[in-house]
Amino acid sequence: MATTKDFIRVCNNITLDGQITGDEVYCLAQWLNDHLELCEEWPCNLIFEPLHKVWEDGKVDEAELALVGQILVEIERQWAERHGSKPAAARVAPPAASLPAAEALAPEPSVNPVVRLPPVAFR
Numbered sequence: 780m781a782t783t784k785d786f787i788r789v790c791n792n793i794t795l796d797g798q799i800t801g802d803e804v805y806c807l808a809q810w811l812n813d814h815l816e817l818c819e820e821w822p823c824n825l826i827f828e829p830l831h832k833v834w835e836d837g838k839v840d841e842a843e844l845a846l847v848g849q850i851l852v853e854i855e856r857q858w859a860e861r862h863g864s865k866p867a868a869a870r871v872a873p874p875a876a877s878l879p880a881a882e883a884l885a886p887e888p889s890v891n892p893v894v895r896l897p898p899v900a901f902r
């Protein structure tokens with residue numbers, strides 16, 4: 780059975796290189812579809828509605844990727860504050876609800892834009 784810590788590992792894998800792609804968002808939706816029991820728990824519940832909206836029109840654009848990326852970075856920041864760890868995005872940044880089935884919700888992206896993630900700011 781998956782845990783919220785597993786979800787954070789998925790987020791870390793996405794944000795580690797400092798960018799996010801349509802394929803990564805698709806994989807995130809698939810992972811959440813496979814672990815619906817976590818979608819109402821923090822922090823998975825923070826990405827549920829925005830991710831659902833990303834797939835409403837069947838494609839992912841740069842603005843949607845940027846939104847998902849910002850949410851993932853914020854989830855990692857909050858997790859780090861609560862658990863005393865360092866978000867994956869911080870390692871590469873410059874200093875300074877249930878989802879419908881992935882197959883129905885997230886068709887294979889035909890255009891795969893890439894969006895740089897925002898730097899993580901620690902409070």
